Amino acid sequence: MKKPDFETSLKELEEIVKQLETNDLTLDETLAKYESGIKIYKQCYQTLEKAEKKINILLKNSIGETHTEEFKLKKTTEGK
Numbered sequence: 001m002k003k004p005d006f007e008t009s010l011k012e013l014e015e016i017v018k019q020l021e022t023n024d025l026t027l028d029e030t031l032a033k034y035e036s037g038i039k040i041y042k043q044c045y046q047t048l049e050k051a052e053k054k055i056n057i058l059l060k061n062s063i064g065e066t067h068t069e070e071f072k073l074k075k076t077t078e079g080k
Contacts, residue, residue: 013037
């Protein structure tokens with residue numbers, strides 16, 4: 001069985017959150033929804049991690065040649 005794409009998984013996760021927020025579920029239903037939500041969250045997180053590793057930035061050097069470079073997130077010290 002094929003894994004759903006990121007957008008589909010995210011929509012499903014949002015729906016689970018809405019259902020959990022209604023308080024209309026039994027304890028067993030709530031636990032089942034929570035477990036399902038955690039599983040989907042982990043899949044989404046893994047997808048985002050993989051995408052982050054693949055990000056490349058196209059750069060031009062001073063003579064106009066282009067090359068790719070792996071994207072590295074820089075930590076900021078704002079807010080401290």
